[in-house]
Amino acid sequence: xxxxxxxxxxxxxxxxxxxxxxxxxxxxxxxxxxxxxxxxxxxxxxxxxxxxxxxxxxxxxxxxxxxxxxxxxxxxxxx
Numbered sequence: 001x002x003x004x005x006x007x008x009x010x011x012x013x014x015x016x017x018x019x020x021x022x023x024x025x026x027x028x029x030x031x032x033x034x035x036x037x038x039x040x041x042x043x044x045x046x047x048x049x050x051x052x053x054x055x056x057x058x059x060x061x062x063x064x065x066x067x068x069x070x071x072x073x074x075x076x077x078x079x
Contacts, residue, residue: 019046025053028060 014020018040024030031037041049 015040017043019043021046021049025057027057028053 019042021039021041022030022032023037023039026032
């Protein structure tokens with residue numbers, strides 16, 4: 001949280017109608033303090049990005065692969 005405050009104080013104050021967003025969520029390895037992992041999104045873009053990452057995290061927790069990839073089982077078969 002302190003880094004968010006630092007970003008705001010460093011001249012990157014919140015533009016009107018914008019939300020500060022972590023490009024890669026911390027839970028998935030994103031750096032919570034790297035400015036390269038932060039970007040300003042409109043409220044609508046923020047909603048869409050949050051929905052996307054929530055879906056990815058939910059699928060990972062349920063053991064699902066993201067579309068376009070296959071997983072080899074222990075016996076060599078494909079899922």
